[in-house]
Each structure stands twice: as C-alpha cells, then as structure tokens.
Amino acid sequence: MLYFQTLILKKLTSQNEPTVEKAKILALKYLQKCKETRKLTKEDKNGIFIITNLKSVQEEILYRQTLLPENISAKKALGINSFKPSLFKNIMSFTGILGYYNPFTAESQFNSQLPNTLIPFTSAHESSHQLGFAREQEANFIGYLIGINSKNSELRYSTEYFTLKSLLNYIADKDPEFVKNVLRNYSSEMKRDRAYEKAFILKHQGLLDDFFGFTNNIFLKSNQQEGSVTYSYFIDLLLNYEKV
Template sequence: MILIKFQKAVAIKIKTIYKKKRFWAGILLAQFLLFFMCSRSGGMITFFNRLFELQKKIHLSLFSWIPFSAGDLFYILLGIVIAYLIIGCLIKSKRQQSLLRILVLINLLYFVYQIFWGMLYFQTPIIKKLPSQKEPDYSKAKRLALRYLEKCRQTRQEVHEDKNGIFIVTDLKAIQKEILKQQTMLPDYISGKEAPQINSFKPSIFKTVMSYTGILGYYNPFTAEAQYNSQLPSTFLPFTSAHESSHQLGFAREQEANFIGYLIGTQSDNKELRYSTEYFTLKSLLNFIVQEDPEFVKYVIRNYSPAMKRDRMYEKMFVWKHQGLLDDFFGFTNNLFLKSNQQEGSVTYSYFIDLLLNYEK
C-alpha cells in the first residue's frame, strides 16, 4: 500500500513538473548546449550526415508523389496552430497553458530541425576540398567573367524566347530530370553524396509572397521538397531548381548549394539549364568585381548580346515591381539566419566566388 501511494505521488510530481514552463525552457537550453557540443565533434557530424542520407530517402519516397507541396501545407497548419496559441496567450484564463504549449512546440520543432538539417551546416566546407589561394584574384575573376560572357552570348542564341524576345523555359520537367542526372556525375572528391533520382521539385503555394520577399526558392527540411517560385523570370528558374536540388543532396550552406548548382548546370547538355547557370555565374562574378573595378563591369554589361540585355531588363522590371517592405524585412531576417548557421549574409558572393576560382584553378 505504501509503495502504491509512493508511486502515485511520484507520478503526480512528474506530471506537475512537465506542466511547468521552467522545465521546458530548461529542456530548450539543454538542446542548445547538446547540439553545440555535437557541432564541435567530427564523429557526431559524420553521424548526422549518415542520418540525413537515411531520412532523405524516406522523405523523398513519402512526399515526392504528392502533386502539391506537402511542406507548404505543413507550414500553413503550423501557422494556424501558432496563431491559435498566440491568441490563447491574450486570454487570461488560457495564458499559462498556451505559453506552456508554445514552449513544447518550440522544443519539438527545434529538435526535429536540428536532427533533419541543422547539423549539416557544420560538415566539412567544400573550400577545404579544393586548392586554396590567400587573396581573391580579381584578375582571374575578370578573365572568367569575359569567358562566361562569351558562353552566355553563345548559349542564348540556342534557347527559346517569347514574342517580346525574352528567354523562356519550354520544358521544366526536362530540366528537373537533367538536374537529377547531373547529380550522379558530380566529382566524388567534392560531393560523395547519394543522388536518389527521385523528382521532388514542387512549385510553392506561397509564390506571390515569395515574389515580394526576394525568395527564389527554398528547401523544406521536414519533407525534403525543393520548392521554387513559379512566377520567376525564366533566367532564374532553372538555376534556382539546381540550387535547391543541391540542398536535397545535403549541402546546407547557401553558397555551397550555388556552387553545386553551378557544377550541375555548366556540365549539362540542356541548353536552358546551362544558359541560366552561365548567366548566374556571370552576374555573380560581376557583383564580386564591381567594387574593385566598376568600369570593367560596365564594359561587360555593354557587351551583353541584345537578347541578354532584354533578359536583364526583364529581370530588373520583375525585381522593381516586387520591391517593398516585405523584401527588406525578409532580406534582413535571412541574413540573420545565414550568419547564425556559419554562413555569410545573403548579399555576399565572395564564398561562391572563392569556390569558383579555386575550382577553376
């Protein structure tokens, strides 16, 4: 009898502890410390890489066949739950319970995110797998810019355009299939990751909002879907798809995903994918060079082909049309997110350029 009473008392005590906000706040702090220590361990990073390869296959098999974005639906439902809990916080009788549920939800989301994706930011950087150079080589960047100018001029002649002379993508499915094929042909010393060859590219439900935030696409770590903004100009669309597919492979850092997308696109026989990638590479090189030699950048832009100039103007019109407070806000928050995950800000091209120059070396 005494033992039964003791067990009941312990059970009540544990239940009471679980209902305390301090307990869940402590669990969240413990998670921060745990994953921080894991990020400093090579063995744990290897473990999370292997875990990602396993869950990647499972997620792709579970969600790729769904014709719409399951990840977007998850975010909508999550937004509804969060809104409900916030409203509960405003009601005095429900405040404590709602705050507790918010803490539990934060703990759960943070844990799942770190397990599925967050720890990949700490894997060995690609830059360490390439020959290194001490300082940015602007002269080499200029030579590459001129080379990619000629590549763009040539490839642009071989793609389709609309009645206004603007480049258009004619077969996005073929581009996606080509991206998956090129994933299997990446150099082993750079990638070494498994390419399941499962198409899980999804147009985002939030395409209009994305257009006003400057977001071209994103990877959903909860469903392994590569989301893209279907309203983008065609010059953006193929390379954005290659970039997001690089996240699917397991490259978390943004500029490394750009580099993998560059390898995928420039080696492709698909002219639409190749033009979009070459054009992205050229723009990135010019953005890198402009502070050092703005006159050179003006010279290169003047030597765009007439068709490339039309594409450039259409891009500028698209960006101008969708500029606003949302764009500024999301640019700011994205910079904070990138820097919190061992990355440079979203407007910095130097790491991608370092990778590009070292690879070309």
C-alpha cells in the first residue's frame, strides 16, 4: 500500500517540530505573496478571481511535476493530461469534496463548480496521487511544490492562497487575534475571493457534508493518516521545507 511509503518528512534535511511563531512568519510572507500575485490575475465583473485558460494551468502542472526534487519524488512524470471535471460535481459540492484521483482510469478529477481560487491547487493536489503520493497531506505538499514557483500566475496564486489559509487554520486556535489581523490585511481582491468562497461553502453545507466528513475521517485514520480534524502534517512539511 502506498500509505506505508517512507514519510516525506524523513526525506527533508530539517525535521523540527512546527511552532506557532514560525507559522506566523510564514503566514505574513504568504500574505504578501498573495497580494502581489493576485494583482497579476483576471477577475469577473464582480471582482472575483477567474481562470482564463484552464488547459494552460493543467499543462503547467504537468511541466512542474518534472521539476520536483529527486530526493522527494523519484517517479518519472508521465506528462499526460488526465485532468477531468467530475460528472458528480453537484454531489461533490454538497459533500465538500474538491476533487479525487480515480485509480482505475488514472484521472485527476475535480469539481468544476468550485470557486476558481480552489481549482488550480486542487488539480495539482490530485495530480500528486498519480506520482504515488497517497497520503492527503503529502499530496498537498507535492501540490505546493508544483505550484509555488510556477510562472503561471493563476496556479501560483491558488497555491499561495491555499498555503496562507492552511497556515492561518493552524494558527487560529492558538492565536486568533493574529489570524483576525491577517484577514483584515487581505487586499480588497483577496477579500472578495474569500467572501465568494465562504458564500459557496455556506450554500452547500448540509447533512451530507457532515456525514461525508465523518466517514472520510474514519477512512484517513484507518489508513494511518491523521484524520481530517488535525491535518497538521502539511504544516510540518511546509515549515521544515521553508526552514523558517
């Protein structure tokens, strides 16, 4: 089973425990990155971030797979565009599922109804499973490596924004005032994107979301993953990779 592969953390030169202070430093860094990159992207008539060329984003993901550090990913990228919008997008929207990897067809499927801010990084994440990274938080980290230095501003913004939100989620219960201050300092463009994401989530919340969240948590734990409640392993990887 791929879940029992060597942890990526053990492949990094630094393997320190994450701290809130280090996470704060990185959060401020990615706040600034998001502000700068967001200005390079396009938006709709309501001022919400939009993807102008999804195929270009997908091709960039495939290219960036070939540039992953060999000590982390030794598997050769196939370079085949197998990204597909899922036929079950309505169900996915109401269950909180952003995307999934279909091992039978080797396709990275995504929910095309998602706010555009989520689609590029979700695609990078799902493509990571094709490279053999079964653990969800490791797929997040590989998705981060794929997108963070991309020349494609849409992929890079989606990745930076995911990274910032992950850091803020990690910090939130330890220093909520810091998180509130960062949110207040979002650019006007980022605030519009955040409001749109929140509206999408509120619209699709319900019993199905609660049920699938519960069952997904059981699945992750049964495969020796952390479970959807803690999800701190990505932060471990991020802070050690960035060497804050």
